[in-house]
Amino acid sequence: MARHPRRRSKLKRPYDIVLFGATGYAGTLTAEYLARNAPEDCSWALAGRDTAKLEALRERLAAIEPACSTLPLVHADSGDPDSLRALAESARVVASTVGPFIWYGEGLVAACAEAGTDYVDLTGEPEFVDAMYVRYDARARETGARLVHSCGFDSVPTDIGVLFTVQQLPEGAPLNVDGFVRTNAAFSGGTFASALTAMGRGPQTMRAARERRLYEPRLVGRRARAPMGTPHFSRETGVWALPLPTLDPQVVARSAVALPRYGPDFRYRHYAAVKTLPMALGGVAGAGAALAVAQVPPARSWLMGRVEPGQGPSAERRGNSWFITRFVGEGGGRRVFTEVSGGDPGYDETAKMLSESALSLAFDELPPTAGQVTTAMAMGDALLARLRAAGLTFRVAHVR
Numbered sequence: 001m002a003r004h005p006r007r008r009s010k011l012k013r014p015y016d017i018v019l020f021g022a023t024g025y026a027g028t029l030t031a032e033y034l035a036r037n038a039p040e041d042c043s044w045a046l047a048g049r050d051t052a053k054l055e056a057l058r059e060r061l062a063a064i065e066p067a068c069s070t071l072p073l074v075h076a077d078s079g080d081p082d083s084l085r086a087l088a089e090s091a092r093v094v095a096s097t098v099g100p101f102i103w104y105g106e107g108l109v110a111a112c113a114e115a116g117t118d119y120v121d122l123t124g125e126p127e128f129v130d131a132m133y134v135r136y137d138a139r140a141r142e143t144g145a146r147l148v149h150s151c152g153f154d155s156v157p158t159d160i161g162v163l164f165t166v167q168q169l170p171e172g173a174p175l176n177v178d179g180f181v182r183t184n185a186a187f188s189g190g191t192f193a194s195a196l197t198a199m200g201r202g203p204q205t206m207r208a209a210r211e212r213r214l215y216e217p218r219l220v221g222r223r224a225r226a227p228m229g230t231p232h233f234s235r236e237t238g239v240w241a242l243p244l245p246t247l248d249p250q251v252v253a254r255s256a257v258a259l260p261r262y263g264p265d266f267r268y269r270h271y272a273a274v275k276t277l278p279m280a281l282g283g284v285a286g287a288g289a290a291l292a293v294a295q296v297p298p299a300r301s302w303l304m305g306r307v308e309p310g311q312g313p314s315a316e317r318r319g320n321s322w323f324i325t326r327f328v329g330e331g332g333g334r335r336v337f338t339e340v341s342g343g344d345p346g347y348d349e350t351a352k353m354l355s356e357s358a359l360s361l362a363f364d365e366l367p368p369t370a371g372q373v374t375t376a377m378a379m380g381d382a383l384l385a386r387l388r389a390a391g392l393t394f395r396v397a398h399v400r
Contacts, residue, residue, distance in 0.1 A: 124154030170332030
């Protein structure tokens with residue numbers, strides 16, 4: 001990973017953090033988190049295309065924290081490159097919640113890469129991440145921008161959780177880690193639209209992955225892999241394990257490529273954890289049906305219309321939601337069981353993860369990385385400490 005000579009946290013800009021897409025469902029929760037938790041000396045602003053909605057959100061935030069009554073508002077539209085350039089040039093860190101990112105995200109990534117502005121988002125779309133690497137990683141390394149995708153439930157608990165697990169294992173040894181995810185959470189219209197969009201773009205996703213491999217440097221003297229596992233009963237965790245074809249394993253593998261602490265030969269596999277065999281079979285059938293429907297554009301559009309963008313689970317529903325990811329790591333003669341857990345993963349905890357990622361880039365002492373980087377690469381232990389302080393649990397459950 002190229003290292004830029006300047007300390008990015010010292011950029012002099014009007015705002016430390018600008019939140020783009022602030023009036024959407026996830027954006028509003030992120031704004032509320034920042035209102036409650038941003039340090040007093042943090043200069044931050046709300047950005048979006050609808051000034052009236054931004055003003056209404058500012059009033060809502062002022063009821064949480066009176067100082068937010070003067071929060072700056074920045075007009076920016078994903079379809080207006082000039083407004084995105086002005087936004088990027090005004091901030092040290094830009095946080096985006098505007099998805100599906102393959103439709104609406106590229107302009108802001110391009111503007112941040114050009115302006116040397118750090119960028120974080122919530123995407124779980126592999127095609128988008130790969131395309132942004134091909135198009136903007138080199139320029140971001142030249143300007144010193146850190147482009148950190150997937151700073152929500154995709155993929156912070158997995159990426160930082162695997163880092164935490166690796167740190168419990170011996171250095172210099174081949175390491176294997178398996179992750180098992182359980183949650184009872186619901187989803188919003190925006191998340192549903194992003195998921196269906198990604199499922200319906202299989203050929204484009206594979207093409208973007210192939211193109212990325214042409215540009216990525218080859219790892220010499222070490223190996224890092226994230227192969228797809230197979231369905232099985234996990235005796236270690238007592239659950240049925242179903243391979244999860246999400247972005248998380250790719251993110252973990254990229255962290256392992258960049259960080260020698262993952263050892264000379266690293267492997268990660270990612271699973272959904274299901275308690276009973278009927279639930280496992282139902283999950284497989286449901287996922288297969290959703291994938292099939294997503295291939296038919298009219299059916300995909302009809303499904304997207306069932307849940308309106310901007311709508312999501314109620315505060316009561318989120319309050320009863322939870323997630324837990326268990327990791328089984330082994331290597332160097334040692335076996336360790338770790339856990340990462342928290343409340344509602346898709347929204348409350350995601351708002352927390354995105355906010356703390358942005359705050360970490362803005363204020364923490366971090367390794368001098370640049371270009372497209374993962375949370376483990378860019379923030380690592382600093383983000384782990386922030387998430388623990390914010391209420392997420394990272395713990396060692398058992399060591400053998």
